[in-house]
Amino acid sequence: xxxxxxxxxxxxxxxxxxxxxxxxxxxxxxxxxxxxxxxxxxxxxxxxxxxxxxxxxxxxxxxxxxxxxxxxxxxxxxxxxxxxxxxxxxxxxxxxxxxxxxxxxxxxxxxxxxxxxx
Amino acid sequence: xxxxxxxxxxxxxxxxxxxxxxxxxxxxxxxxxxxxxxxxxxxxxxxxxxxxxxxxxxxxxxxxxxxxxxxxxxxxxxxxxxxxxxxxxxxxxxxxxxxxxxxxxxxxxx
Numbered sequence: 001x002x003x004x005x006x007x008x009x010x011x012x013x014x015x016x017x018x019x020x021x022x023x024x025x026x027x028x029x030x031x032x033x034x035x036x037x038x039x040x041x042x043x044x045x046x047x048x049x050x051x052x053x054x055x056x057x058x059x060x061x062x063x064x065x066x067x068x069x070x071x072x073x074x075x076x077x078x079x080x081x082x083x084x085x086x087x088x089x090x091x092x093x094x095x096x097x098x099x100x101x102x103x104x105x106x107x108x109x110x111x112x113x114x115x116x117x118x
Numbered sequence: 119x120x121x122x123x124x125x126x127x128x129x130x131x132x133x134x135x136x137x138x139x140x141x142x143x144x145x146x147x148x149x150x151x152x153x154x155x156x157x158x159x160x161x162x163x164x165x166x167x168x169x170x171x172x173x174x175x176x177x178x179x180x181x182x183x184x185x186x187x188x189x190x191x192x193x194x195x196x197x198x199x200x201x202x203x204x205x206x207x208x209x210x211x212x213x214x215x216x217x218x219x220x221x222x223x224x225x226x227x228x
Contacts, residue, residue: 039164039219046121046222047156047164047207060215063119096163103152103211104169111163 002026004097006112012091013118018084020112022097023077030055030075035100038071038082040093041111048093052100053080087116122147122208122220129226130198138223140191140208146218148189152211155184155193159204167206168193200227 008020022036029036038050051061053071061069070083084091092115098105123141130136140147140155147153151171156164166175168184171191181196191210195202208220 037217047209047219049209049217049219052217062216063214100217103150104154104166104209105156105164106166106169106175108163108165 002099002107004099004107004109006095006097006109008095008112008114010113011115011117012087014088014116015086018082018087018091018114018116020082020095020097020114021079022081022109023079024099025078027099028075029073029078029080034102035060036073036080037098037100037105039096039098039105039108041096042090042093050082050084050095089116092116119146119212119214119216119218122210122218124206124208124220124223126221127224127226129228130195131228132198132200134198135194135196136198136225138193138195138206138208138225140193140210140220142189142191142210142218144189145214146189146210146212147186147191147208149213150211151186153184153186153191154209155182156207156209157204158207164207195225198227203227 003025005023035052037052068085073080094111096111097109099107155168158164171186172184
């Protein structure tokens with residue numbers, strides 16, 4: 001059974017860089033034709049797509065976040081990661097990682113809450 | 119890219135059918151049959167309910183069905199049950215090779 005698990009610091013100071021990692025089990029990132037994505041949800045609000053990455057390193061980002069987002073993949077650890085720079089309180093959210101199977105997200109992690117506060 | 123437009127809330131009595139709309143543009147919903155729907159119960163991660171407009175993943179009840187007309191997609195829940203209370207989101211692939219989610223709809227069973 002495919003499982004995804006987000007991990008991160010929980011608290012980030014304004015203007016710093018947020019870093020999150022998603023560990024995948026039950027499927028190999030490098031042997032799969034799937035992409036791997038990040039989606040976030042501010043408290044009490046809706047879902048926002050952040051971006052996707054393929055195991056080769058090809059990335060696609062939300063235009064509204066593109067200047068601050070970097071996604072990477074580590075096939076040796078079966079993980080992919082998200083970095084979001086220059087964070088503000090508006091970046092406080094539950095961050096989900098998910099598998100993008102063709103054109104839909106079929107498996108999701110449980111989410112990691114990131115709070116931006118000094 | 120702008121979020122797809124969904125009604126904030128939809129309600130119905132047990133046994134009834136309800137429909138949630140998801141309106142986009144010709145660059146997303148209207149341009150591709152890549153609309154998916156997700157259910158999110160409180161404190162839980164979203165769950166895929168419909169993919170590619172009308173297909174149900176294994177294990178999803180046939181009470182859930184999807185359709186599309188022009189730039190508006192719809193999710194219909196038939197035989198509404200108390201357990202269907204949740205937030206529902208649509209999503210679409212876009213012409214920019216990106217993805218966009220809907221604004222979300224809260225379903226209430228009266």
